[in-house]
Amino acid sequence: MGESAIIGDDSAKHFGTVDYLVFTLMLAVSAGIGIFYGCFGNRQTTKDFLMGGRNMGIVPVTLSLLATFFSAIALLSVPAEIYLNGTIYIMIAPAHFAVMGVSAYLYLPVFYNLQLTSTYEYLELRFSKPVRILASFVFTVQMVLYQSVVIYAPALALSQVTGLHLYGCVTALFAIVIFYTALGGIKSVMWTDVVQIIVMFGAMIVVLVKGGIDLGGFGNIWNIAVDGGHVKYFDFDPDPRTRQTTWTLWIGAFFMWLAIYGVNQAQVQRYLTLPTIRQAKMAIWLNGLGRFVLLILNVLTGLVLYAKYSKCDPLMSKRIRTTDQILPIFVMDSLGDFKGFPGLFVAGIFSGALSTVSSGLNSLASITLEDYVKYFYPDISDHRATNISKFSSVMYGLLSFGLVFIAERLGGIFDVSFSIFGMVGGTLLGVFSLGMFVPWCNSKGAFWGTLTSLVFMLWLGIGTSMAKSGIRPASKLTLSVEGCSNFTAPRSNFLNQAGQSDEISEFYKISYYWYALIGCCLNMMVGTVVSFLTGKQDPRDLNPQLISPPCDQFVNKFVPLHIRQKICWDLGVHIDGDNSKNQKYAGNHELGAINGKS
Template sequence: MASGLEEIVRFGTADYVVFVGLIATSLGIGVFHAFTGNRNPEDYLFGGRSMSVLPVSVSLLSSYISAIAVLGCPGETYGHGLQISMLSAGTVIGVLLATVIFLPVFYPLKMTSINEYLELRFRSRFLRLTIFLVQLVPTFVYSGLCLYAPTLAMASVTPLSVEANIIILGVVCFVYSAMGGLRAVVWTDVVQMAVVLAGTVSVVVVACVRVGGLEEVWKIAETADRTQLFDLSLNPYKRHTMANVMTMGAVLFLNSYGVSQTNLQRICAVPTIGQARRVLLMNLVGMVAMSILQDFSGICAFATYHGCDPLARGIITSKDQILPYFVMDQMGFIVGMPGLFVAMLYGGSLSSLSSIINSWVAVVWTDLLEPLPWFRNVTRSGAAFINKILSLLMGLLIIAMAFFAKNFGGLFQTTMTLAGVAAGPTLGLYLTGVLVPYCDRRGAFAGLVVSATFLAWITLGASIYGSKPELLPFSNETCPGFYRDHGTNESLFKPAFPAEAPKMEAGFMDHAREVQAPDSATTANASLSENDNWGLMYLYGLSYTLFMTLGMVVFVAVASLVTLITGETPIQWENHGNP
């Protein structure tokens, strides 16, 4: 273990080569596709609907493996154990349901924006625009965070400031997205996924070698109570159990792969529905494999520092700092490894941001601009040019949001918790549209208002009144006596990354993990007992894993009930194209 981090916190020549190589490759792909196509909106936004299965599958996977996952997943298992890994089982359920429920409905419609379905189904343009606005703010807040957090890591190892890194990363991402369209997004995602995979595998391999093999890593983790996977408790106040984690995974990925514009736009970019199914299934295999790797990397890091842990010693201040610390401390001697790690963070952010930009260009163009008189009769080449301008404008907006992200502070987690309010009601709306044929627009509006308001209320209450999750024990018993007795000497040790970076980065992934129900049912029930004179604590103390499901269920129930009470509005299918 390094005696201090002062010697390894700066990039060397090889690190710059690795990092700049990723940036140059991304730009090169964008330039190439700018000159080989994208002459109309269909080509620009969907790759002409002629993309190949494998690159589209890898692109979907790359967007999922964002910088948030790169830092947040290892930090979660390092601090709380492997129970969260049951999310992969829920992922399988969610993706398979999306393949069966939504793909057969949406793919044949050849829509540019998924919100077109709502106008077709409920004959309400206002409902379509309402969902657009509901999704807009959370998307751009998340995008700003995606851009901001990795630049903190880069600023700590290079002479460039956070602000300079925001501009560099933002310009690179938005230029290749605007120039190259979906083809550039997909192929840069493939390159970036290779970088993320190489970095994650390297961490696991080095850790296993350091500790003495996979068996030894597992033995250490088991001794420290970090290998529990099958907690069969049904207590809704317990932060993670097998049931609530699987439920969250199923609902989360049913939403992501069933009704998300960002993902459906690429899934529908292949020529046939059979190929679209293969895209989803291939992506599912990759997601499960990468999730296992990332979760296990946190366990590997814990095993490496077992008995002399950097969190116990105060070298790091957040569980989500463990992977950056591990890379700089244990792998800094490998030529180019720090550069590969930062490139991995950047690659995750680039893939997520470019996908968001491309998909939101499609939504803004189709939902807002195309129906207007000024744009209705524009030529196809003119429409493609407008789409590129939209990409650049969105890029500027996200850069501005990234600068603003520096000021989020403690308010940020509450903001991100509320951002999740949109997902449950949105999924409920589309599920109702597909599976509840008698539900009309009056029921849909009522369900949307009630479920979104209810979910906003309880998530805000949980953020204010809920307890923080408890970390599993860490130890510094095997550290040299000086550190065990006196803690960390700040003159010798310095975190490789600023303390606020991993905290901020993991905030979105966690939603309310840091402000939700405690880890154990005992602690949760004790909390409820202390507040038993206030019944609302029974809502505020619920595990964050149940919130999205709760929003979806409330929407379906309210929408169905209101339709039954008010009387179903007859659907005239021949008028589906009219507002």
């Protein structure tokens, strides 16, 4: 049984020349890829800029999928989450694999068979233009907010370990990501993702190896974690106010990540760059495997942090401002004397942020062109459409840059990012699910279901944020400062005492892990009820490609014929994705006449 390493609170070390060179090299590689595809590649068409010509390889797509929402959230906040609350977070793994299966077999076939550029084209084909505009606007707000949060995290980390001004770091990061995204399009985004995910893996492995050596091996680290009650896998508390339980990680997190992998524009757009649906499904499953490996690395990193700082918590001893800074502090304490390693680590953090923001900017450019510009200018030339897409990338980047100054006041990036995806992602998952699995839903039902769900979830999410403003999240574990050599404050468990205020309404204590499930179910319930009250959609008037194929197959196989006739379930024949990859149903105006808009 080992003891946690005892540290002092000496001033933090900062970057050296070699660190700056390593970090700058990573930025130069990202910029260089953008310059190559923007200036020296083949002439860019809109299809090339947004969809990579639909002929990308499975390796870059898989790694890009992995990098897009891995980001600085995973590199910084997940290890900090393990440090604060133990290993229960690893129970999210089953949800991840379930999400991959549902995304690949229930949602992907619809988007792939229609060969869409914007996922929101589907909502116009299935429902109406107002539903499409509403949903794409909601997605735009979601991504702009998320990008500002995901940029703030690495900028804060870089400021911590380099001594550079925080806003200078933010500016540098946005400048480089806007440059290569606007110049090179999705090909530059995806190939920089490949480089960046390799850097992220490298940074985490270096941190783990050095931490294991310094703390006496992983056997000793494990013993420290067990002795501190840090190893725990199951908590079946049914109370929805409990922030993190087995139920929230199995069920709540499933819906949250399904909203990302199933219907999110940034992910679906990558699926559609592959030549066949079989390759797209394979990319999704490989991405799931990669996410599991990264989860294990994150959990191990969190245990290393606990072994190092459980007796001298950096937040309690005032060495850091937020728990998101604990991993950068560890890197400087453990690797500060090794030239180049801190630079590699910060490059890894920046890589996570760059990949997420570049993917977001490219997806926002896609929906701006497809959902707004082409609505007013349907005959726009390809050259002008490409330029508008590039201009959109720049504008969204600048908007996200401006919102960073709000993001820094929202609290820890782990809670904030999950809350954003829960509030908005669940609503969007609901409207797509209505379209693919409820053929009786009409456009009125979809519109009012989406609007009702959005308003309710914003009320819940924003109200919770305001109610908890200034209240420090509680840790379920014992953290102290008794091992700090130069700290004289009362040695009480400050983090454990700083729980939620009893004055907060019970409504605002609902765990944000449930947000996506609540938003999705509310949307589907309201949408279905409104549809039946206003004259439900006749499924026989729908193009079969608008309904999820497994859903149709299940009904045809297990529901008796007389019941199918009674509910008007006669959707025709689905076309296999591999054989229809060149048929762009979204561009067929005849669909508008047969999709049964109500």
